[in-house]
Amino acid sequence: MDLQIALLLGQDGIVNGAIYALLALALVLVFAVTRVIFIPQGEFVAYGALTLASLQAGGTPGTLWLLLALGALVAAIDAPVIARQGGRRLAGLLGRQILYPLAVAALVLGAGPRDWPLALQVLLTLALVVPLGPQLYRLAYQPIAEAPVLILLIVSVALHLALVGLGLLFFGAEGSRTPAFSELSLDIGGLTVTGQSLWVVGASAVLIVALYVFFEKSLYGKALRATAINRAGARLMGISTTLAGKLSFLLAAAIGALSGILIAPITTIYYDTGFLVGLKGFVGAIVGGLASYPVAAAGALLVGLLESFSSFWASAFKEVIVFTLIIPVLVWRSLTTRHVEEEE
Amino acid sequence: MKTQHLLAAAVAAALAVPALADINVGVVVSATGPAASLGIPEKNTFALMPTSIGGEKINYIILDDATDTTTAVKNTRKLITEDKVDVIVGSSITPNSLAMVDVAAEAETPMISMAASAAIVDPVDAKRRWVFKTPQNDIQMSTAIVEHMINAGVKTVAFIGFADAYGEGWYREFSKIAEARKLAIVANERYNRSDTSVTGQVLKVMAAKPDAVLVAGAGTPAALPQKALKEKGYKGAYYQTHGVANKDFLRVCGKDCEGTFLPAGPVLVAAQLPADNPIKKVASDYVAKYEAAHGKGTTSTFGAHAWDAGLLLQNAVPAALKKAKPGSKEFRAALRDALEGLKNVTVSHGIVNMSAQDHLGFDQRARVMVRVENGDWKLIQ
Structure with a gap:
């Protein structure tokens, strides 16, 4: 192994690690705010990538029907309660859950997004996939928001299986790729850097900075942080934990879908690709103890690099090596941190 | 269309109190899970099969095993004990089929597998x-x-190759023959179907400077190493296995797969076979039927394996009917004997000559070499 190969592997590891880092951040965010270990995080990666591919192929992505169905369901459940709170709130609910999905449907079916520029297609994909996050929170998690972590985890597993099944139904068993954001290819001292890998790393960096600013400066971000630190205390200060949950799922869905869109030109995405990608993000998040954002991001980068180098040295054992990383990390964490019983 | 089939299968399974003397064919396919790209065309193919053979009505009872070995065995038991099937067809992949062998043999029910490994029948x-x-x-x-x-x-x-039974099996067979023919294997790498990057493996392959690369993967995931090799500027020849012989592979691999060689069943290039090849008629017939139902360019060689299982039954059942009535132990034994006795049966993948030692019955007419040209398969001699 010479320097050239090491550089190539390093570059590959950083590009993959950037995606894992994004997913790790989303997992930490969701866990901190809602105590949900969000296993379906990976499904948003697959849904984002495959929805975009489906739009580009001139098809109607199945996620559209999911958006319409979940919207109708949420509206049907919430309308009786909201109606008592006044007409304006009811109008808001119907606008979000009925009119918005219909408007997106009109765009997908009527406006011919096949011929749109890539940027608009990406926006439409996000408009399709991202609202699924809060909708799923409303339907699956909000009714049991106070349940123990284990029950929330069981619901996550169920949701993951349901979403993978729907993915197979929507997109079929075969994978898809999308065209690259840029055809750029730089040659830096014998190392070829593609435009797409710059996009991935750049977009990840921008997102991470944006998340930092969001949490530090904005009111909503502070509300999320408060909920993460102490749910009961936050509620006493007038922060709606329901809103915090929905907001964190919105962010998680957005991060997932965007990650999918970013890696779809680099690799083939299948309806079940998301799970493994999400799992590697999860390993990163575990390194950070599901609590620290910077350590989770660093852990995810480490996973990416480890994966890339182990695929060079011992390709048959790559997954073994990557997932075995979790054991020393857990041992180290359980030795260094004092265990606090968190269940109330 | 798909939901209709599922519904039909569900109804068929629910109403499985078969009228006496109907022939019941139990089908196990991997229509969901990792092998869904094999199982779905197979499942679709059963809907195109004749509903009667030799004047007897045929019921196809189709169950999905979700690419899971335990479920495949459970389904097989259910088909045998509850639906009293006369023959089992399935499953789509080797591990499931191997596990089903015990169940079928124990119940003395003939079974026709649609999976590749020689170990199933040998x-x-x-x-x-x-x-x-x-x-x-x-x-x-x-x-x-x-x-x-x-x-x-x-x-x-x-x-x-794949880091699973498919890649392992290929390496074993390929390395054996390569050694015998003095072909040096200079690198042996593995990757996973769901991997998002194969840079490490590709660099190692390129460092070994081989004249050619063989990618042993199935379906669209087999495109990943080839695309990575092209991107890194590998100039040698590319070979793929017959596991990639469907349109989705060409769609995903695009221009990076131009000039790739692969062996395949003749049904893949049915229209290009010479007119005097007896397989041409049978294979074209299947392609026409499947594409009429599912659209142009949708045929895959996997669905054709299911079709061939149907053809074997159509040839064997009349002989078995002469000896015993369907639904009986004697009929199942007679059907087994009839299947083993099949001679010169032309199916979409070749010409079958079964014997007591050979329960596959193919010769070299069952494969052709194909090259990817202008985004399509081209038969080469």
């Missing part, structure tokens, strides 16, 4: 005398590849 022992299969053995396909490589002047070859 050697024909007390259990495997009940088991037949339709896909070509890996060894037949490996021989074709090695032969093509030798003729093309390839001296060194790198192997990159």
Whole structure:
């Protein structure tokens, strides 16, 4: 192994690690705010990538029907309660859950997004996939928001299986790729850097900075942080934990879908690709103890690099090596941190 | 369309109190899970099969095993004990089929597998005398590849395959023949179907400077190493296995797969076969039927394996009917004997000559070499 190969592997590891880092951040965010270990995080990666591919192929992505169905369901459940709170709130609910999905449907079916520029297609994909996050929170998690972590985890597993099944139904068993954001290819001292890998790393960096600013400066971000630190205390200060949950799922869905869109030109995405990608993000998040954002991001980068180098040295054992990383990390964490019983 | 089939299968399964003397065919396919790209066309194919053979009505009872070995065995037991099937067809992949062999043999029910490994029917022992299969053995396909490589002047070859039974099986067969033909394997790498990057493996392959690379993967995931090799500027020859023989592979791989060689069943290039080839008529017939139902360019060689299982039954059932009534132990034994006695049956993948030692019955007419040209398969001689 010479320097050239090491550089190539390093570059590959950083590009993959950037995606894992994004997913790790989303997992930490969701866990901190809602105590949900969000296993379906990976499904948003697959849904984002495959929805975009489906739009580009001139098809109607199945996620559209999911958006319409979940919207109708949420509206049907919430309308009786909201109606008592006044007409304006009811109008808001119907606008979000009925009119918005219909408007997106009109765009997908009527406006011919096949011929749109890539940027608009990406926006439409996000408009399709991202609202699924809060909708799923409303339907699956909000009714049991106070349940123990284990029950929330069981619901996550169920949701993951349901979403993978729907993915197979929507997109079929075969994978898809999308065209690259840029055809750029730089040659830096014998190392070829593609435009797409710059996009991935750049977009990840921008997102991470944006998340930092969001949490530090904005009111909503502070509300999320408060909920993460102490749910009961936050509620006493007038922060709606329901809103915090929905907001964190919105962010998680957005991060997932965007990650999918970013890696779809680099690799083939299948309806079940998301799970493994999400799992590697999860390993990163575990390194950070599901609590620290910077350590989770660093852990995810480490996973990416480890994966890339182990695929060079011992390709048959790559997954073994990557997932075995979790054991020393857990041992180290359980030795260094004092265990606090968190269940109330 | 798909939901209709599922519904039909569900209804058929629910109403499985078969009228006496109907022939019941129990089908196990992997229509969901990792092998869904094999199982779905297979499942679709059963809907196109004749509903009666030799004047007897045929019921196809289709169950999905979700690419899970335990479920495949459970389904097989259910078909045998509850639906009293006369024959089992399935499953789509080797591990499931191997597990089903025991169940079928125990109940003395003939079984036709749609999975590739030779181990399913070889050697024909007390259990495997009940088991037949339709896909070509890996060894037949490996021989074709090695032969093509030798003729093309390839001296060194790198192997990159799935880190599962498919890749392992291919490496075993391929390395055996390559060694015998003095072809040096200079790299042996593995990757996972769901991997998002194969940079490490590709760099290692390129460092070994092989004349050719063989990618042993199935379906669209097999495109990943080839695209990575092209991107890194590998200039040698590319070979793929017959596992990639569907349109989705071409769609995903695009122009990076131009000029790739692979062995395949003749049904893949049915229209290009010479007119005097007897397989042409049977294969074209299947392609026409499948595409009429599912649209142009949708046929895959996997669905054709299911079709061939149907053809074997259509040839064997009339002989068995002469000896016993369907639904009985005697009929199942007679059907087994009839399947073993099949001679010169033309199916979409080749010409079948079964014997007591050979429950596959294919010869070299069951494979052709194909090259990817202008985004389509091209038959080469």
